[in-house]
Amino acid sequence: MTKLKNWKGVFYGIAYGLVSRAIFALEDFSNGSVNALLPTFGLMTISFMFLVPFATGLLAAYHHDTVTSSRKVASISMPVFAVAGLIGISVLSGKEGIICALMALPVFLFMSLLGGYIGVRIFKRNKGDLSVSLLVLLPFLFAPLENQFVLADKIFTEHTTIAIEANEQDVWNNITRVKEISEQENNYSFFQLMGFPRPIKAELDTVAVGGMRKAVFARGLFFTETVTQVELLKTLAFNIEADPASIPPQALDQHVMVGGTYFDVLEGKYEIEKISNHKIRLHLTSQFRLSTPFNFYTGVWSKILMKDIQQNILEIIRQRSEAQQSS
Template sequence: MNKTQRIILAVIAAVAFALIMRGLFALGLHGLYSVMTVTFLLGLPFGVGFLTVYLCKTETIAYSAAAFFIPFIPIFIFFIITLCLKIEGMACWLMIMPIFLIMAGLGGITARHFKLKKWNKNKGFVYVVLLLPFFLAPIEKMIGAIPGTYQAYTEIDIRASKDQIWKNVTRVRAIDQKQDSAAFTRFLGFPRPIKAELDKEAVGGKRKAIFDKGLVFDEVVTAYKPLQSMTFTIHANPYDIPSTTMDKHIVVGGDFFDVLNGTYQLEQVDPHHCKLRLFSTFKLSTTFNFYAGIWASWIMKDIQQNILKVIKERSESADVPIASLHQ
């Protein structure tokens, strides 16, 4: 068997391993396994990288760079298969891809070292690498996720009166797709904001933030100071969100991610210049909040900054009528 044939065999075996591991972890097996664990996040790609390089001819991985990058092939194939079969969503894959590629490369480097040291006659080490995640996962599940709360903070400068700005804060008229500047969340496939409705400008007021693809946030005003601040709780019923809208692992209000509340603050800087702040509190319940928190923060900030830009554009526009609000 020549080098090319061995690489093809190695890639097929690695993809098969990835699919089997993904399937078993998705089954849960009485709650012992889950794809939303550090064990899966690190163990699957490392095993893929190790198996790929282990099955290649030694001359194929003569250089460490080859051992690091060859495992990218089965990772990308696994990526395409799970997307086509709708096992995973694009957003989830884009978030975990950096870790998957790095861990697959490290698995390949480890296997190369293993082969060059002539330890490959000891098959037991291979089994340990491939099967270790199945023994570690139950331990991780016993430890459990430690929920953590985080805050996403955004602000923008607006050259308009507080009256003009506040009118666009409390109620957001329909947002045209051309006004949507949230490139990052659009790239991830998140729903885009459509409008926000408020029944009364006071504590207890009910607000609806409506996004496309059937996503609706039910909000209740918990603190209100006219032309100064508004705080509201945020609730999304994951069972009302169409399954095609968001990946189940990142759906708002689901088992792993939820947005708790939001606050607008308006500060007068000078007679013609204000600063508008929007910050939200969200909760993560995973065993890898250290990584998920980075992505969740980027997503929330992108969504918030998009809304602030819409408010700024409308408030500064000459054709926006001034609300009859008084301080």
């Protein structure tokens, strides 16, 4: 029992995090209509992403400040275990996708450690129930204030390249119309392993401005693309449209839904740079929108995600083009 008691801060932290997540999630899944008595405005808020893990760390310190003494290793481990338990239970119960959990983890770890450190300092001087009660209410008190600020859209650009031992024609054929990609051809990238659907094919009705291109991914995900620029054997650019209502729920996590409130891919562009008669450099550039209260952070992850997707597509084009060159 003594050993179990030493972990009570972790259990309180996990319980607080799960209850807070359930309350904040009410508005995410009801368009804000259910949570009128305690408005939180969803999970993609500073109140949840930053203040809930901060309060989790405070609770870990409050319920076992002797264990979380700054002179002991447990001052780091207790808030970390609490956050790991919160995220682990959310993923295993199906309440959160792996991609979203991965993106949230660094913030949750940092803020919980900060909360634990500050909590040790506060509760060493004054360990009162009133003080901890006020501190754990911080996310809910801040949420209505945060909602007064309008989400700012920010446009990001991601550019990737690959060298291909092939001529322009073979590469051009492989970017204008991407034949079905088998599982053997697909290079399982990091975010695919985390749950992002793999690419299947891309169909284009005509290689001309105004042509319609359909990019198909696994689990029913697809994008409708309109060609905006064509320069034969050199450039193919297109606008990208995604209808969130047409995307199956199992295809993407809600908070990284393409065309949704927080994230959208806007444009794609292939450019062929000729190096020699049998070698080219293929460029793929995308533009995407983010609309979160912390674009500075989600932007980093979104660029990593887009780079991961684009590198996989370019590698498939390289393999196909070089195979055609040698045949």
